[in-house]
Amino acid sequence: MERGVSMKKQVRIDDIVSAVDGVILFKGENDYVRWVVSSGLMSDVLTTEEEEILLLSSLTTAQVVRTADMVGANAILLAYNKPVTDDVIALARELGITLLGTPYPVFEACHLLSPLFFGD
Amino acid sequence: MKVSELCERLGASAVTGPFDDRDVTKVYTSDLLSDVMGFAEEESLLITIQAHKNTIAVASQLDMPAIVICNGRKVPDDMRESAVQEKITLLTTKDSQYTASTKVYLALSGA
């Protein structure tokens, strides 16, 4: 089921927001992503070779935003509707990365997103 | 779905166990142990890459039927020993947390 590291299709961020009952905390430069990486560990995120991803995380620190930027993520989806501090939003704005929130835990968010990425 | 069946569906390998081939009905995906402790329901299946001995302690406390270690992460010896001691089933898969979560969901929802 794991596809190769080639150009995957674009999935619109608006569709993602709908799928996970999400909110847009900051709208960045890009309006699409190509794949999802779900991880709470920074080093793990950095090993991904996927491009233009959606980073799904339950951690809401500035480091998540920086790590996402380092791997060229297009958007970050924060699980559990955890409160996000102003400095994190400001950082997302500075780096131009879309910041989204969802009330669902990570596992639920994963499968709510799957029709968008696995379906054809 | 039983742990052993889930293991097959995922194409995963069992590093330890399955000990008590229980039914999996709930799942929690997280790499942060503090997060698992705070929010995971008891008896959930844990999907994570946190291949560390502490993960066993957390899984044991929450009476989890099994842990799925993703991204092909190697299970260190002390973690494996601890899992055997606590009778926690450890499954490993090459899939990422995202893919594994999706697969488990599909398996549990009868797809």
Next chain:
Amino acid sequence: MPNRFPISTEAVDKTPVATMEIILRLKVKDAMVTNVLAAKKSDTLREIQMMMKENEISGVPVLDENRLVGMISVNDIINALDRNYIHDKAEKHMVRNLIVLEDDMPLTFAVSYFNKYTYRRFPVINKEKEFVGILSTKDVLAAMLFEMNKEINALESRLTSVRADMPNQIVQEFVIKRFDFENAGTASFQLKKLLKEKSVDRKVLRRASVAAYELEINVAIHTFGGTITFIFDKDRITIIAKDNGPGILNVDEVCEEGFSTANEWIRSLGFGAGMGLPNTKRVSDDFSITSQVGVGTTVTSVIFLEAKDESE
């Protein structure tokens, strides 16, 4: 009710960035007051009232030998005067259910306690459960002001130099502070910006960013602090992370996947997976690490600008 997260960020969320860095660095023992007047449990409340008056303090810990057994505050004295039991012994009326701090706790924990509870001061105990001091909000402020002065001086040493040892060479150096999570990554970000300006190949840029970031984070999490230097040459990018200790006994071990010396607190922030150096090695064209225990470690990563032949 499930456990909370080990770090409650409620209190520190509203504080400015620089202040939070400093709080993260400090421990309770750095801020607490140690020569604290204490009472014995056999002292009367009147005696304690006099103690408070003469020394202009508003709270007194009550000890049994070295162990903390209770606290008496001005409120307790007022009640005693009002209800006429000012001559009673302290142990009869002292507050027993105390929230205490441990001297080794990071100051952030203490700050979150202030936020959670309405008490303004907390007694501090050491690992042996002996009473060692008191921490109140004013002590937190005093410690921070002191650190901030030091910080301002140190900030001046955060330098960016453009040297040309050879034409077309750009050198940038950044200071990395221990546990400086707010700023960890800013140096790598500068490198990324530079490489983007220079229109470096996308894949090379990403590898360099990952290497720089992992090394920068490592210095922040695992060392006493250090520097990271980027050298941009015609054909390569060199990243050198140098720290002031503690040094690594076995460098092969730290390059193994999964090996980490991080504690729970670090892991709860998403670090310490033991992948930092292996990740760096993997994306580098050339990688070396040297270390001396008690002195420090230097990690060098080289990435060639000419992208290696990679199949899509």
